[in-house]
Amino acid sequence: MDDQFERLGAARRLIKGVLTDPVGNYLPAPWLKGLLRLGKSELAAANWADPGGWRSMVISYDGRPTQIADKILVHGGTLSMALRNRLRLASRLLTSLINTAEPPARALCLGAGPGCIILRAMAQADVPCDATLVDLNANAFAYGRELARRYGLSERVRYVQGDVRDIGKMLDYPPSVVKMIGICEYLDDSQIVEIATRLAEVMPAGAPIVMNNITHKHGSDRFCRRVLGLHMNHRDVGQLTALMSMAGFGRFSVHDEPLGVYSVIVGYRLEA
Numbered sequence: 001m002d003d004q005f006e007r008l009g010a011a012r013r014l015i016k017g018v019l020t021d022p023v024g025n026y027l028p029a030p031w032l033k034g035l036l037r038l039g040k041s042e043l044a045a046a047n048w049a050d051p052g053g054w055r056s057m058v059i060s061y062d063g064r065p066t067q068i069a070d071k072i073l074v075h076g077g078t079l080s081m082a083l084r085n086r087l088r089l090a091s092r093l094l095t096s097l098i099n100t101a102e103p104p105a106r107a108l109c110l111g112a113g114p115g116c117i118i119l120r121a122m123a124q125a126d127v128p129c130d131a132t133l134v135d136l137n138a139n140a141f142a143y144g145r146e147l148a149r150r151y152g153l154s155e156r157v158r159y160v161q162g163d164v165r166d167i168g169k170m171l172d173y174p175p176s177v178v179k180m181i182g183i184c185e186y187l188d189d190s191q192i193v194e195i196a197t198r199l200a201e202v203m204p205a206g207a208p209i210v211m212n213n214i215t216h217k218h219g220s221d222r223f224c225r226r227v228l229g230l231h232m233n234h235r236d237v238g239q240l241t242a243l244m245s246m247a248g249f250g251r252f253s254v255h256d257e258p259l260g261v262y263s264v265i266v267g268y269r270l271e272a
């Protein structure tokens with residue numbers, strides 16, 4: 001995947017507004033599900049098996065689907081384009097945080113999936129970095145280990161199966177940077193505050209955290225809910241940073257990807 005952000009030109013915005021979003025959002029869900037089954041959509045199947053799971057992310061990130069239904073969803077869908085933009089933006093920010101961290105740089109990734117974002121960031125960094133990647137779903141780890149091998153980072157990653165709320169028990173060192181991309185939108189407010197509170201207990205003051213919100217700008221929430229079974233919590237930046245502030249984070253900076261769907265937010269663990 002190249003480093004250039006994906007954007008929607010005027011013609012594509014028009015088609016999206018008058019055709020694809022209304023069709024996806026308002027045609028009967030059984031028809032759309034039937035079409036996706038007929039088109040052998042791997043993206044839809046991945047979401048039906050594990051809504052919002054790591055596999056559907058990888059299909060969007062990879063951007064080279066074989067089935068026609070997936071070519072439409074992955075290349076034409078705003079959400080897939082925004083996901084790739086988020087990957088580019090978050091990995092770029094993480095690279096610069098790794099480069100400026102007090103050595104040795106140690107990343108902690110929550111709800112990491114296979115680790116596509118942190119591995120890309122580590123590969124582009126000028127200094128070595130170790131990473132602990134935590135996910136409930138260990139199915140992501142074989143794919144992640146293979147990706148790490150291709151980047152030459154096998155010795156630097158540790159995959160841990162577990163709930164991020166138990167993070168205190170999984171770490172044997174304080175992290176220099178924490179990545180929490182692709183998870184807050186699947187959590188309710190109280191879960192975010194609980195996880196942030198656990199994190200604040202293990203992060204040194206001044207350490208950064210990288211997270212994201214999601215807005216309604218993708219225009220396909222009804223499609224996601226009715227057809228893919230994907231129930232995301234949309235929040236503006238202020239709502240997400242207010243939750244993180246309750247757990248002791250602050251000094252937030254906001255970085256928008258150009259489609260306006262995701263903001264990637266960098267915050268810091270404040271002095272207690």
Ligand SMILES: C[S@@+](CC[C@H](N)C(=O)[O-])C[C@H]1O[C@@H](n2cnc3c(N)ncnc32)[C@H](O)[C@@H]1O
Nearest residue numbers: 052054057111112113135136137163164181182
């Ligand atoms: C949408 S995927 C994101 C994967 C990766 N961070 C990315 O952005 O590509 C969300 C991941 O969070 C994991 N997850 C959700 N809740 C979790 C929890 N409480 N503890 C650990 N992992 C969790 C899921 O298993 C899933 O792999």
